[in-house]
Amino acid sequence: MNDHMICRCEDVTASDVRAAIDAGACNAQEVKMRTRAGMGPCQGRVCRPAVEAMVGVSGEGVLQSTSSMTVHLPIRPVSLQDLVIIREQ
Amino acid sequence: MSVALENRLTMLSMDPLTTTEEESTLAASDYANLTAHLQADTAGTMAGQRVVIVGGGVIGLMTALYLTRAGARVELFEAESLGAAASGRNAGGIYAFGRAIGEVALARASMDLWEDLTLGGLDSHFHRPGHAMIALNDHERGLLDMAERHYALAGLPTRRLTPDEAVAVLPGVSPDNAGALMGTTDGQGYPFTAVSSIIAELRAAGAIIRDHCRVQSVIERGGQARGVRSALGVTEADHVILCAGPWLAGFSESAGCNLAVRPRRSQIMVTERIAGMENFPFVSGNRVYARRTHAGNIMIGGGGPWEQDGYNVTSSYEALSFLGKHMSELFPGLAGAPIIRAFAGTVELTADHFPLFGPAPSMEGLWISAGYNGHGFGLCAAMGRLTVDLIRSGSDGVPLPAAVSAVVGEFGPDRFNARQGKQP
Numbered sequence: 002m003n004d005h006m007i008c009r010c011e012d013v014t015a016s017d018v019r020a021a022i023d024a025g026a027c028n029a030q031e032v033k034m035r036t037r038a039g040m041g042p043c044q045g046r047v048c049r050p051a052v053e054a055m056v057g058v059s060g061e062g063v064l065q066s067t068s069s070m071t072v073h074l075p076i077r078p079v080s081l082q083d084l085v086i087i088r089e090q
Numbered sequence: 091m092s093v094a095l096e097n098r099l100t101m102l103s104m105d106p107l108t109t110t111e112e113e114s115t116l117a118a119s120d121y122a123n124l125t126a127h128l129q130a131d132t133a134g135t136m137a138g139q140r141v142v143i144v145g146g147g148v149i150g151l152m153t154a155l156y157l158t159r160a161g162a163r164v165e166l167f168e169a170e171s172l173g174a175a176a177s178g179r180n181a182g183g184i185y186a187f188g189r190a191i192g193e194v195a196l197a198r199a200s201m202d203l204w205e206d207l208t209l210g211g212l213d214s215h216f217h218r219p220g221h222a223m224i225a226l227n228d229h230e231r232g233l234l235d236m237a238e239r240h241y242a243l244a245g246l247p248t249r250r251l252t253p254d255e256a257v258a259v260l261p262g263v264s265p266d267n268a269g270a271l272m273g274t275t276d277g278q279g280y281p282f283t284a285v286s287s288i289i290a291e292l293r294a295a296g297a298i299i300r301d302h303c304r305v306q307s308v309i310e311r312g313g314q315a316r317g318v319r320s321a322l323g324v325t326e327a328d329h330v331i332l333c334a335g336p337w338l339a340g341f342s343e344s345a346g347c348n349l350a351v352r353p354r355r356s357q358i359m360v361t362e363r364i365a366g367m368e369n370f371p372f373v374s375g376n377r378v379y380a381r382r383t384h385a386g387n388i389m390i391g392g393g394g395p396w397e398q399d400g401y402n403v404t405s406s407y408e409a410l411s412f413l414g415k416h417m418s419e420l421f422p423g424l425a426g427a428p429i430i431r432a433f434a435g436t437v438e439l440t441a442d443h444f445p446l447f448g449p450a451p452s453m454e455g456l457w458i459s460a461g462y463n464g465h466g467f468g469l470c471a472a473m474g475r476l477t478v479d480l481i482r483s484g485s486d487g488v489p490l491p492a493a494v495s496a497v498v499g500e501f502g503p504d505r506f507n508a509r510q511g512k513q514p
Binding site for chain 1: 171172173174178282285286289290293299301302361362385390405407410411413414415417418424425426427428429430431432433
């Protein structure tokens with residue numbers, strides 16, 4: 002199970018996530034900050050449930066914080082030019 | 091009739107029109123003296139002293155690192171996640187070029203310390219690709235020419251780029267640029283690994299880190315700070331250091347002075363990984379800045395007075411379109427780059443844009459290191475290291491060395507009680 006790919010965009014495996022939890026990460030956002038899981042082109046659409054599940058089953062410390070992985074704009078990638086168009090509308 | 095040309099060099103904090111040659115020359119000798127002072131080995135100089143640090147951002151963590159190395163028994167409290175506010179939501183800039191002349195010596199020393207820490211094993215991704223500030227009109231070109239003179243007097247290496255050289259060195263930059271000035275020693279790092287690496291060293295050295303644990307008050311007895319109160323109860327200490335960044339103002343009463351920091355949102359957006367940009371330096375101009383991360387994404391940011399005050403860290407379309415517009419004008423070659431993520435952080439601003447660093451006037455043993463105006467990630471190494479000197483000046487009666495007071499002597503946290511700062 003440890004070699005299972007959790008985040009395909011950033012090549013993060015289950016053992017990477019486990020190591021982050023063991024080092025003190027106590028919510029999905031903290032796992033992201035330590036592993037880059039969820040920081041690639043899909044922005045966690047694939048890995049988020051797996052990361053949150055792994056944090057959720059880790060037990061100690063989890064209840065201290067319920068912060069889940071942050072959802073960031075834009076929801077799908079847009080170019081800089083697209084952002085200029087938003088401004089001009 | 092002449093048309094007034096705008097200055098959009100928002101990363102040029104040094105005003106080349108009001109900075110004097112004396113000030114610039116002093117920055118060179120301040121840096122030399124500080125560098126000599128930093129050769130001293132601090133190991134054991136704080137042996138046995140109990141220190142509580144309030145705030146687990148990069149300032150608090152780096153301070154904890156240097157105090158632990160000096161032998162102190164450190165216990166650090168963070169109300170939420172470690173390194174997750176401005177410390178984890180910044181562009182990782184570690185530079186001196188562009189800084190106000192009064193901050194240049196400190197910023198240069200901090201770059202050197204980041205380099206030392208990294209050579210010593212800290213996983214910071216620190217490297218020095220430089221910082222190129224790009225002019226788009228003759229007024230900006232003129233300001234950069236004046237800045238070049240001041241930074242040369244300050245001993246900070248720079249390189250002037252003609253418009254054609256800028257096109258060659260900075261892939262995608264506007265061919266209509268008016269030239270650039272580049273700080274060639276400026277660095278950058280990766281906040282997430284740096285923070286994780288500091289935490290790992292602290293834990294291995296026996297420091298206690300309490301995240302998701304808010305400090306409620308500073309405990310004082312007989313005019314002396316004795317520790318803090320949190321959900322865990324009372325934690326005794328000989329010294330308490332407030333490194334609470336934008337949340338510092340909540341400790342004004344304990345500190346006995348107005349710790350006036352203004353929180354302001356600052357936003358960043360990130361492109362997909364882009365190939366062929368491996369040597370891209372930090373760049374700025376046209377009201378924005380950008381850098382390449384070690385992973386290959388380009389981060390684009392650039393706040394300013396137009397941003398919201400407060401602790402809101404949601405991204406706004408206004409800011410993202412502002413960044414998109416100004417970045418694609420400065421770098422038309424990147425206009426098609428896909429933005430995958432945007433985020434916001436909170437920077438803390440002081441009235442004169444210099445840090446709050448020194449003793450609190452209310453009691454012995456209470457210290458402040460905050461108010462870094464968005465420069466905290468770069469400055470944290472120097473400020474963490476100099477906190478060892480600061481605390482020894484209070485507890486051991488060791489006077490603050492002249493090399494240190496020359497660069498932090500003006501940063502007393504109670505200075506706004508005496509008089510209003512230079513410029514809000």
